[in-house]
Amino acid sequence: MQRTSADGVTVLWQAAPAPGPLSAVLSFGTGLRDETAPTLGAAHLVEALVTTHLGRRPHEFTSSVEEEATHFVVKGTPDEVTGFLHTVCSALRDLPVRYMEHATRLLGLHPPRTCDQRGAEPLSARYGPHGLGLVLHHEPDMYARLTPEAVRTHAAAHFTRGNAVLALDGPPPAGLTLPLPDGPRPDRTAPRPRAGVPGTWQHRLVDTVSLLLTSRAHEPAAVAACHVLGQRVEHLTHDTRGISDGVTLHRFLRDRLTLDRVLVLRPAAGHADEAAGILWNETLNLARRGPTRQELDAFTEHARAELRCHDGHCGHDRWMSLRRALESEHFGIPFHDPATLLAQHAAVTPQDVADHLQRALTDAVLVVPPQVFPRPATPRGTPLPNSTCWRVHGEHPGTRHASGTRFRKNPLRRLITPRDESGEYLLTPWGLVVRDGNRDEHDIRFDGIALMRREGPGRVVLTGCGCDLHIHPDHVARGERLIAALDAAVPAHLVHTDD
Numbered sequence: 001m002q003r004t005s006a007d008g009v010t011v012l013w014q015a016a017p018a019p020g021p022l023s024a025v026l027s028f029g030t031g032l033r034d035e036t037a038p039t040l041g042a043a044h045l046v047e048a049l050v051t052t053h054l055g056r057r058p059h060e061f062t063s064s065v066e067e068e069a070t071h072f073v074v075k076g077t078p079d080e081v082t083g084f085l086h087t088v089c090s091a092l093r094d095l096p097v098r099y100m101e102h103a104t105r106l107l108g109l110h111p112p113r114t115c116d117q118r119g120a121e122p123l124s125a126r127y128g129p130h131g132l133g134l135v136l137h138h139e140p141d142m143y144a145r146l147t148p149e150a151v152r153t154h155a156a157a158h159f160t161r162g163n164a165v166l167a168l169d170g171p172p173p174a175g176l177t178l179p180l181p182d183g184p185r186p187d188r189t190a191p192r193p194r195a196g197v198p199g200t201w202q203h204r205l206v207d208t209v210s211l212l213l214t215s216r217a218h219e220p221a222a223v224a225a226c227h228v229l230g231q232r233v234e235h236l237t238h239d240t241r242g243i244s245d246g247v248t249l250h251r252f253l254r255d256r257l258t259l260d261r262v263l264v265l266r267p268a269a270g271h272a273d274e275a276a277g278i279l280w281n282e283t284l285n286l287a288r289r290g291p292t293r294q295e296l297d298a299f300t301e302h303a304r305a306e307l308r309c310h311d312g313h314c315g316h317d318r319w320m321s322l323r324r325a326l327e328s329e330h331f332g333i334p335f336h337d338p339a340t341l342l343a344q345h346a347a348v349t350p351q352d353v354a355d356h357l358q359r360a361l362t363d364a365v366l367v368v369p370p371q372v373f374p375r376p377a378t379p380r381g382t383p384l385p386n387s388t389c390w391r392v393h394g395e396h397p398g399t400r401h402a403s404g405t406r407f408r409k410n411p412l413r414r415l416i417t418p419r420d421e422s423g424e425y426l427l428t429p430w431g432l433v434v435r436d437g438n439r440d441e442h443d444i445r446f447d448g449i450a451l452m453r454r455e456g457p458g459r460v461v462l463t464g465c466g467c468d469l470h471i472h473p474d475h476v477a478r479g480e481r482l483i484a485a486l487d488a489a490v491p492a493h494l495v496h497t498d499d
Helices: 042-054 076-095 096-110 121-127 131-137 142-145 148-158 219-240 270-291 293-307 317-329 338-344 350-363 411-416 480-489
Strands: 002-006 008-011 021-030 060-065 068-075 163-169 200-203 209-216 248-255 258-265 365-367 405-408 423-427 431-436 441-445 451-454 458-462 466-471 495-497
Touching: 008 317, 008 480, 021 076, 021 317, 042 060, 042 068, 042 076, 042 096, 068 076, 068 293, 096 142, 096 148, 121 131, 121 209, 121 258, 121 365, 131 248, 131 338, 142 365, 163 317, 209 219, 209 270, 209 350, 209 441, 219 248, 219 258, 219 293, 219 338, 219 350, 248 317, 258 270, 258 495, 270 365, 293 338, 405 480, 423 480, 431 480
Parallel strands: 008 163, 200 365, 451 495
Antiparallel strands: 002 008, 021 068, 021 163, 060 068, 209 258, 209 365, 248 258, 405 423, 423 431, 431 441, 451 458, 458 466
């Protein structure tokens, strides 16, 4: 890759031009993980405003918002590419918020998918409603909550020349201009895992079984470990027993040094316990003994096909080559050409894989559906702790709470509601304790609330663990006092009123 700059923006380009039209990617080092609960959807709305402003064009172009980055991609003649890029930059400099209603309506009709949502639950379990943990909470109705001022503020902070990189598969065309607004690359801090979650298993409201493993950003042994583990688990659960679909692997950049990798499978009804046991036990087995030579050879052949390496020569996919260069520039991840990557993958040993997994298991997170109770063990043979945010009655020591006001179901609802569907709240100085009809408990700490939505007289609270809890005054006696206390405790900037 060659380097130059245009209007203060770093420009990367391939020395050997590819045949055919010129391809270019204007990329910004910002994505879903840079939003907050109140600004959910801001990056997608910025993208939609720009593409609406672009209108229809005679050449190919597209755009995408991912967890870590936002891309505007174009393919065409040099003049078409320069015209497209100039228009994108000008729109970001003066955001066309006059299209807000149109863009919001389209996003509600055709919500963009940034990743397979199956990979998002362990992120929510690990980080709560912050950073990567927010991936799970993107919904079609979130765009309508954003104001023009909120979207402008988000664009001004993240879509700047200091946070932009342009990559091309040929020399920069003459007359290239990138009139982006001034601004530095934002300081991106790594999301902090929730206390007590790393190295545990957890219930979530899902129909999948998933495992989150952490690795260094460039660690060939981690790539090999996840590939071999996925193959083993898919063979046992799908090919042999027929109790799940195939295993999928999802990759998320936590920071420039660290990746979170998530393996996911969807078990058939009644087989989640078995699938969770296979996933966890195969991870332990691989950590203890490492893969076989045959498994590593199969991994190398998989890498060879993916990198398009044959007879000592490596081809390349234009987009993947540009993407790796952009990732390196945005986040400081070392850039390696396909031949170097293949050599590194081929050099992985069984002990490398075992050593990686032994480290990764210390803060792994296993996520299973409700009513599934696996018995995972740590590598030392002790039970893996459970970090589920609901405390199951009878399966935990009695919890002492500060004195507070108890809100029980109102008398009429107690008469007409089955016992297992009733519940109550305890209002304390630090928050609420929700107790359901089975006497299971969930804490809502006021200082951990990420967002509260007003839905008529009721409230929907996004808690510090990533759960959405609905509170309605009609469900309990003196419910209006409960809602008033909640309103008084949550800062105004974290409150949204649904229209």
